Amino acid sequence: MIVLSSPILAQSGWNTDPGTTFIKVIQWWITTNEHYTDNGRVDPNLTTGLYTSSVYLSTGLSDRWTGMAYLPVFSRAVHNNLRSGTTSELIISGDAINHVGDPLLGIQYQILRSRRLAWSSGLHFGLPFGKTSGGTLGILQTGDGEFNQLIRTDLGYSFSRGSRNGYLNGYVGFNNRTKGFSDEIWYGFEGGIQILPDQLLTILRVYGITSLGNGAGDVISDGSSFFSNNSAFLSLSSEINYELSDGFGLSVGVATLLSGRLIFAGTNYNVGFYFRIQEKEREN
Numbered sequence: 001m002i003v004l005s006s007p008i009l010a011q012s013g014w015n016t017d018p019g020t021t022f023i024k025v026i027q028w029w030i031t032t033n034e035h036y037t038d039n040g041r042v043d044p045n046l047t048t049g050l051y052t053s054s055v056y057l058s059t060g061l062s063d064r065w066t067g068m069a070y071l072p073v074f075s076r077a078v079h080n081n082l083r084s085g086t087t088s089e090l091i092i093s094g095d096a097i098n099h100v101g102d103p104l105l106g107i108q109y110q111i112l113r114s115r116r117l118a119w120s121s122g123l124h125f126g127l128p129f130g131k132t133s134g135g136t137l138g139i140l141q142t143g144d145g146e147f148n149q150l151i152r153t154d155l156g157y158s159f160s161r162g163s164r165n166g167y168l169n170g171y172v173g174f175n176n177r178t179k180g181f182s183d184e185i186w187y188g189f190e191g192g193i194q195i196l197p198d199q200l201l202t203i204l205r206v207y208g209i210t211s212l213g214n215g216a217g218d219v220i221s222d223g224s225s226f227f228s229n230n231s232a233f234l235s236l237s238s239e240i241n242y243e244l245s246d247g248f249g250l251s252v253g254v255a256t257l258l259s260g261r262l263i264f265a266g267t268n269y270n271v272g273f274y275f276r277i278q279e280k281e282r283e284n
Helices: 281-284
Strands: 020-036 041-059 065-080 088-093 093-101 103-111 119-128 146-159 166-175 182-196 200-211 234-245 247-259 268-278
Touching: 020 247, 065 119, 146 182, 200 247
Parallel strands: none
Antiparallel strands: 020 041, 020 268, 041 065, 065 093, 065 103, 103 119, 119 146, 146 166, 166 182, 182 200, 200 234, 234 247, 247 268
């Protein structure tokens, strides 16, 4: 499962209001020629990229329950030509595969919601729909091939500064993985504030994954794969959301790793748009 994409981290302490559906369409990508080794050092690798077009949605089922889904409907994994540094002779030809990625389906329960505080917990299921081996060399992937279950709890706090609203949110989770992949602890903290009231929202996130190191030895543990076993990282990301009209807006974001182990060392980007559908609008 790719975890550097912000939609997977979009759960917060607040549920989606009942009768409301939030939809976000995202293009996410990363291209890099470096990866973190198992001891946290950065090594070179064949220039590799992953490009994913996805849809994230959440819908308020009731005052307490919210349904959520992350759907990577198109994913393209590529690697560039590898040429000799002395003779420029072609060593490995570039290659690419196109497929779907691994979707994530979940449900979230609102435990507490007051004027300022919101506490929720959710259960998410990662489905192995992506391609685990492709291309001439068989090294290209759009998924990891395992079914995982993530349980996560979020605590949020909202505040106001004059006409500007903001929030803080922290979370911790446990990801149970199958087929020999290591289990994981997920954690993160984020804050957002409206620079322009009701129009421009800026978000800063720090989040990470710690591997429990209990993955099977025969499952790939190579940082030059997007789906390596026993990987871990700490990431910093920022995002800007601009509301063009009531319920419709644009989003851009960037994320980079502060540290890592058995994972690519590149910067990833995302752009997209979002909109909200309310029940009264559907009835018209």
